[in-house]
Amino acid sequence: LDMLEEENPCFKPLPTNIVDPTIFEKRFLKKIRELGEGHYGKVELCRYDPRGDKTGELVAVKSLKPDNREEQGNNLSTEINILKALYHDNIVKYKGICLDESGQAIKLIMEYLPLGSLKEHLPKYRNKTSLGTLLSYATQICKGMDYLGSKNYIHRDLAARNVLLENERTVKIGDFGLTKSIKDNDGYYIVKDENESPVFWYAPECLTHCKFYRSSDVWSFGVTMYELITYCDSSKSPMNLFLSMIGPTQGQMTVVRLVNTLKEGKRLPRPETCPEPVYELMRRCWEQAPEKRITFKSLIEELTAMQR
Numbered sequence: 001l002d003m004l005e006e007e008n009p010c011f012k013p014l015p016t017n018i019v020d021p022t023i024f025e026k027r028f029l030k031k032i033r034e035l036g037e038g039h040y041g042k043v044e045l046c047r048y049d050p051r052g053d054k055t056g057e058l059v060a061v062k063s064l065k066p067d068n069r070e071e072q073g074n075n076l077s078t079e080i081n082i083l084k085a086l087y088h089d090n091i092v093k094y095k096g097i098c099l100d101e102s103g104q105a106i107k108l109i110m111e112y113l114p115l116g117s118l119k120e121h122l123p124k125y126r127n128k129t130s131l132g133t134l135l136s137y138a139t140q141i142c143k144g145m146d147y148l149g150s151k152n153y154i155h156r157d158l159a160a161r162n163v164l165l166e167n168e169r170t171v172k173i174g175d176f177g178l179t180k181s182i183k184d185n186d187g188y189y190i191v192k193d194e195n196e197s198p199v200f201w202y203a204p205e206c207l208t209h210c211k212f213y214r215s216s217d218v219w220s221f222g223v224t225m226y227e228l229i230t231y232c233d234s235s236k237s238p239m240n241l242f243l244s245m246i247g248p249t250q251g252q253m254t255v256v257r258l259v260n261t262l263k264e265g266k267r268l269p270r271p272e273t274c275p276e277p278v279y280e281l282m283r284r285c286w287e288q289a290p291e292k293r294i295t296f297k298s299l300i301e302e303l304t305a306m307q308r
């Protein structure tokens with residue numbers, strides 16, 4: 001029998017030095033500063049420093065505010081499960097999770113991209129960023145979005161503030177806080193909590209019927225491209241331009257005025273630095289009817305052709 005035991009691998013003790021690299025221990029996660037704040041939580045820059053000598057790696061950590069934990073807990077878990085399953089050069093990398101002792105306050109650990117979002121970066125590096133580079137960023141965003149759509153997800157919050165720079169040449173979609181699966185509800189998601197919605201990036205069907213399709217993400221991409229071409233100049237932001245078009249209103253009247261303005265066929269105007277063909281592409285993202293809008297696949301082809 002002991003011959004059997006020594007030889008048989010089933011009896012060998014499991015090695016204890018195998019650790020799961022996606023589990024981060026709270027005691028080694030040291031907060032450095034806040035990177036952003038959302039409705040229900042925040043994203044912080046942390047150093048994971050198990051050796052305690054500041055040689056650990058920098059990571060971005062998303063966590064929920066205490067009073068939103070129970071209602072938003074499953075949203076963060078959903079976001080974690082979505083990001084964990086996404087592998088694409090233009091999507092921020094999932095690194096793991098951090099459980100706290102109670103196991104209540106789970107945290108999402110992502111790679112840290114120190115150049116930050118396009119919203120912060122483009123205004124500062126306007127003179128260093130050519131139109132070609134902007135079109136390359138737009139193409140990369142479409143590649144990430146086309147991949148997301150191929151996995152039956154809709155993003156629902158595509159905007160320059162959620163696109164990160166890995167380096168001067170590479171961008172990644174960095175936040176999936178509102179991403180939903182449309183696997184089993186025939187191609188659209190019913191938008192529930194209005195207060196999350198960035199209305200000036202939302203397509204008409206989202207504002208009127210609370211329905212969000214893949215093609216609603218295309219509309220938001222068009223608005224994001226508008227931001228790129230204007231180097232995220234806040235004086236020309238989609239919000240400021242739409243407010244100037246619909247007149248300063250407040251509260252829910254804003255959405256009503258916006259819907260009517262869009263229904264009349266009014267759209268964000270062509271920025272003076274924007275070549276006609278590029279503006280034409282934006283306009284094809286802003287077709288009133290969702291099914292008439294250009295797809296991310298076609299956007300990739302047309303944007304690539306423009307860069308030749």
Ligand SMILES: C=Cc1cc(F)c(CN2CC[C@](CC#N)(n3cc(C(N)=O)c(NC(=O)OC)n3)[C@H](F)C2)cc1O
Binds near residue numbers: 035037039042062112
């Ligand atoms: C709880 C919900 C919630 C909380 C939030 F704070 C936000 C808003 N937040 C999103 C993540 C954010 C922008 C993007 N993309 N970002 C990520 C990195 C990174 N991975 O490196 C980064 N880097 C950076 O700024 O370097 C100088 N910024 C930025 F934190 C804003 C959205 C939310 O849904």
